[in-house]
Amino acid sequence: GFDALTDVSRFTFDTRGLQGGIELVPLCVGLFGLAEVLRNLHDSHRATPEFDMQSTQSPLPNLRAIAGRWASMLRGSFIGAFVGAIPAAGSAIAVAIAYAQEMRFSRHPERFGHGAVEGVVGPEAANSSSIGGTLIPMMTLGVPGDAITAVLMGSLLIHGLRPGPMLFAENPSFVSSLYAGFFLALLLTLVIGLLLMRWLPWVLRIPSHTLLIGIALLCVVGAYAIRSSMADVYIMLFFGAVGYALYLLSLPAAPLAFGLILGPLLEENLRRSLLLGRGSWEVFLHSPIAMGLFGLSLLAIILPLLAPLWVRLGNDIKRVRMR
Template sequence: MLIDSFFTSLLATLASPWGVTLAVLGTLLGIVLGALPGVSSTMALAILLPLSFGMTPELAILFLLCVFVASVYGGSISAILINIPGTPGAIVTQLDGHPLARQGRAKEALVYALVASSVGGVIGLALLVLIAPLLASVAMQFRSPEFTAIAVFGLVLLAYASPGSTVRGLLVGAIGLLCGMVGFDALTDVSRFTFDSRSLQGGIELVPLCVGLFGLAEVLRHLHASRQRRPDVDMATLHSPAPKLGALAKRWASMLRGSFIGALVGAIPAAGSAIAVAIAYAQEMRFSRRPERFGQGAVEGVVAPEAANSSSIGGTLIPMMTLGVPGDAITAVLMGSLLIHGLRPGPMLFAENPGFVGSLYAGFLLALLLTLALGLVLMRWLPWILRIPSHMLLIGIALLCVVGAYAIRNNMADVYIMLFFGAVGYGLHLLSLPTAPLAFGLILGPLLEENLRRSLLLGRGSWEVFLHSPIAMGLFGLSLLAILLPLLAPLWVRLREDIKRVSAP
């Protein structure tokens, strides 16, 4: 069923002028925005998300996936040419990519990054197609206790994997949970936390929160660092011959290792691409016969992280599509798009909208192919992208944030919400607190509250209803372990030191 829908959607998109136009436009915007320092994939999706409101769900997910996939590769462009990663996932790419560029091998490094990104994306898509339906079929057997445990487990993991301490991540996630309670109660229809404001009776929309948190807040962050960084490598090397197919084929092992690591790590909620590329880079150094070359221009140091970076896209989509839990901040923005179009990510998405799932798979593949083709074509003009003045870029992004927030419901209240959470996001940055758990709390909060209360109703007010579910108890146990691990780790280290001190002669 899904395979038939996949091919039908792919052919329908290729036969549609609108589909091809939006795919090409999304890919171009993704490469450009991803290549610009300071514009992450999350920020690119947040500011372009409102453009998809007037589209059909199939065209909207096609456009956003093209932006997503292309921006992941685009982040490696600035990492290689000017030693500044355009996206967090490209942090590791700069370690060997920029030394290669300084050696006169800029085009070689960019081609390796592009091909590895394409291969990794295809493997991530293949694992998504294979694993997601199986996991969704299992998740369809879940009841309210299991979904309650999943929501708790997702929040804990997201806080645990966020930068800084776990306690801070949990604190920000709790604020997100409170934001999810604003508006009318779904069960009792009682108004809560609205402060007698009609604008808040419908709750806080996810899209203006994401636009403010990941878009406007980033603009405020970069206002004090708006100096333009110029390429410090010889751009004439971009006109040199690209590596031959034989040289690319020799890196197949690095591409495969990085791809599988990226997809598997990306499937863990909150792990994301940054952790995946770090693990892929470390494993590549371990397998290398000459690990001393890493950091000085090793091709494997570009190929493996880029393959992991792109394959993690398919991994992060697995928990979002099957469980309704965002894999990272980027998929949280994608969830906002699906919710705007009346689609609720989760196991029922496969049963009720198999045609849309097939469209998502087809859009993912088309995005990978267009990124590969346009990436090769645009390679000689990449330096011009990096010369866009920072002040013009920030002004344009701020305007898109305002227009995009207003376009959701043609309501100024959403603009005020966006401005408020833009200031909140900037304040969290100043306090060194993670921002992503706030959005995750807003997404998972209603899921947690609704299923928790429904579970207690089924158990007639008794918490024993969770004891009868092994899956729920297992997830609660893992959540508790994740919370206690940062507290127990220092004690374990101290205990080991004491044992060594006592056993020493």
């Protein structure tokens, strides 16, 4: 779109539909919606497991069985809130860690994967608590914790609300109402889930091709409804293909959504800092706090690259000791 400072068009390819930039909603609909349809079409040859409809006839859970797993709930909730507060970690990592910990603390780890209740309670508690954890970096630092909070952050930016420390000072009532709404949503999720638990599994009986066609139509309608523009539909289709290609390459798609949200913020503050420093990059290293944040950023980039080497080195050391 057009540059915010110089009003020069960038990467529009002389196309009118790209002059306003790429909207977040068409990108996310294509990246996470249409790409999922294409992924299911790719995996449609695989046999789907049989589902026992009789297992959902009781709408109320066994409260005694749930109360007996309070330790698993607490462990999973703590892990989910902690991991969710780490930017870009997401609920998938929290669920994996919670499952591994439950297997570690269980007296019968061989039951995991064969109906162990702890293997569901702990990870699901982590999955639920990670949602609140992801709001911490988004609300305080303006950094989304996962793809869902990235969409939420984009919605706030559309309405002129920039997440960060100033949001608490300028709009404290909005912050309070957001967390109150989040708490209410948790309660409604429980109530609606219990009421519909007997009926929702029947969706599994809908033929997969019919369900996928309906989802694809909703993706097209949702992308067009944002600005009533076919350009958004084309953008959605393009990023749907990109998301499917990322799936084939075993690469995560969420960083694309992060880039669309955080990219303009990075560019704006980078150029503002360079203007204040009169073009000198030393402005980013003029204080211990700035140097510390710069070092942490480098560590976050380098650590995933060094982790496999560290694991390989540890395995080599163990082999030498065994000899």
